[in-house]
Amino acid sequence: MLKRQNPSTPEHRRDLAADGGVLSMSHNDSRSFFSLSQLVLSAGRIKPSPALKHSKITYFEVEIVDVQSKKQICIVDKVPPASTLLDVKHKFHKACPQWYPSRVGLQLEHNGPFLKDSVSIQSLAVSSIVTLYFTDLGQQVGWTTFFLTEYTGPLLIYLLFYIRLSSIYDQVESRKSFRHPVVHLACFCHCLHYIRHLLETLFVHKFSEGHTPLKNMIKGCAFYWGFTSWIAYYINHPRYTPPSFGHKQVSYAALAFLMCEAGNHFINVALAHQTNSGNRTCFPSPTYNPFTWLFLLVSCPNYTYEAGSWISFTVMTQTLPVGIFAFLMVIQMSLWAQKKHKLYLKRFYPEVRRKAAMIPIIF
Helix, strand or coil: CCCCCCCCCHHHHHHHHHHHHHHHHHHHHHHHHHHHHHHHHHHCCCCCCCCCCCCCCCCEEEEEEECCCCCEEEEEEEECCCCEHHHHHHHHHHHCCCCCHHHEEEECCCCCCECCCCCEHHHHCCCCEEEEEEEECCCEEEHHHHHHHHHHHHHHHHHHHHCCCCCCCCHHHHHHCCCCHHHHHHHHHHHHHHHHHHHHHHHCCCCCCCEEEHHHHHHHHHHHHHHHHHHHHHHCCCCCCCCCCHHHHHHHHHHHHHHHHHHHHHHHHHHHHHHHHCCCCCCCCCCCCHHHHHHHCECCHHHHHHHHHHHHHHHHHCCHHHHHHHHHHHHHHHHHHHHHHHHHHHHCHHHHCCCECCCCCCC
8 A cells, every 4th residue: 555755854945945056047047148148248349369470571791892802891781681782881981980981982892883772682682691892982071061172262362363462463563553444354254153063062952862983072172173273363363465456355255154054044943943843754844934045955055055154254364374274174065065965865865866065066
């Protein structure tokens, strides 16, 4: 006979407690899962951690070799690919302080041309080691210093002869002699010429950071200063005689001189404006200024005007030293014009092919 189980027995209470614990634990797990889901949804999309990028930079070694002895001077290591030749020169100067960057000439080949400072090392490299040949260019000076020294000398030297120092001319003869007006006019024109050069050097021309050997400045100063002394001695001499055709010759020559000086200035301003604006893709074109219309006939009108100034000064003063100086200047500037004209032909052939270099038709 079966007996009914008493619900109040301890075993039955333990089973109910166990069932209630299971239900309670299931309810708590549901609430925890719901809270975790809300947190994930509010946080948004889980972003993966960024992967670390490992960049590998290839450095170059630059071997500096003496061009004459073929012996290695030093090795400049850890040179980045983006470095220029100027950066290598600075590092070379740190290793060898006696050679500062401006006097260091570097060549890729033994008899090759000197490389520009703006050349990148990566463009020269064939392997990880770049060999460059070193040449000592000697003591260097900047272009601004070069031209200021070259043009300041003639300005001061001419004024010393103009005031007729007692150490140069006889004072008794200087007091008795009458100065012709062309002497004063020649002093004005000569000073105007070199003052224009000095002002353009400071405010118009934009020189590169390059340098030139000191010996070139010495040769240029010897040429300009020596001829200025010779010219000024004759024109300011107490026995100087005025031009043969008198006032007309002086007036017309002085007018031509002033026009050539003005033309030279406006041409230099036009060339400087083209350089500063970065427009080097076309040949300089004439503007509304009539002095720039010479661009239609020649490729180097600044040399044309410079030659015209000295020829006019020769006619105005009618002296042999000025004539010799003008003749030499015309030859030198024609050589410079021919060299620049060839560069223009390579860059602007359609625009320059029918132009002369300096003097229309003749050159």
